[in-house]
Amino acid sequence: DVKVTQSSRYLVKRTGEKVFLECVQDMDHENMFWYRQDPGLGLRLIYFSYDVKMKEKGDIPEGYSVSREKKERFSLILESASTNQTSMYLCASSWQGRAETQYFGPGTRLLVL
Amino acid sequence: EDKVVQSPLSLVVHEGDTVTLNCSYEVTNFRSLLWYKQEKKAPTFLFMLTSSGIEKKSGRLSSILDKKELFSILNITATQTGDSAIYLCAVELYNTDKLIFGTGTRLQVFP
Numbered sequence: 001d002v003k004v005t006q007s008s009r010y011l012v013k014r015t016g017e018k019v020f021l022e023c024v025q026d027m028d029h030e031n032m033f034w035y036r037q038d039p040g041l042g043l044r045l046i047y048f049s050y051d052v053k054m055k056e057k058g059d060i061p062e063g064y065s066v067s068r069e070k071k072e073r074f075s076l077i078l079e080s081a082s083t084n085q086t087s088m089y090l091c092a093s094s095w096q097g098r099a100e101t102q103y104f105g106p107g108t109r110l111l112v113l
Numbered sequence: 114e115d116k117v118v119q120s121p122l123s124l125v126v127h128e129g130d131t132v133t134l135n136c137s138y139e140v141t142n143f144r145s146l147l148w149y150k151q152e153k154k155a156p157t158f159l160f161m162l163t164s165s166g167i168e169k170k171s172g173r174l175s176s177i178l179d180k181k182e183l184f185s186i187l188n189i190t191a192t193q194t195g196d197s198a199i200y201l202c203a204v205e206l207y208n209t210d211k212l213i214f215g216t217g218t219r220l221q222v223f224p
């Protein structure tokens with residue numbers, strides 16, 4: 001069974017804190033993705049990684065950074081959390097060239113106070 | 114700018130009804146269109162469509178793509194309460210593994 005796991009289901013942080021969201025996949029997928037999901041806006045891509053140490057900005061990278069030191073792990077970092085980053089964060093992974101294999105993690109609901 | 118638009122945003126029906134969800138797109142370099150179902154957490158894959166006019170079917174769900182008019186529909190017949198979910202449409206472009214998602218349609222099925 002494909003597994004994409006995320007470190008936390010729910011997280012509450014204060015404005016200005018540094019926040020780490022971790023994602024791990026066990027399918028040896030090359031690609032990994034971070035999305036945020038907001039009502040009325042759908043899923044928006046924050047960052048994408050197609051290989052270890054490689055990353056590409058998505059549609060809304062401002063205020064975020066990422067790290068991929070190992071193939072199975074992709075971290076999303078909020079350097080200084082702000083209230084407008086309150087959202088559901090979804091991680092996904094896929095084989096290269098196989099969009100239909102994009103599997104999602106259960107999501108992390110982040111509240112920034 | 115590439116975009117994917119879904120309609121309606123929200124739909125409330127009774128069990129047994131048939132529903133049609135719409136997805137239109139304006140993108141450069143279209144490769145495929147995908148449908149996902151999202152219940153309480155992770156979206157799960159339903160269909161991938163690459164060719165016009167060929168219906169994909171899985172039980173009570175079916176989907177078809179029209180590449181000339183740039184849209185797809187997802188049909189659900191004899192709806193059940195377990196069909197209640199957000200249905201997401203996404204478009205894949207050539208030369209990238211990224212997906213562009215629509216806003217989703219929230220379907221609620223009441224007994």
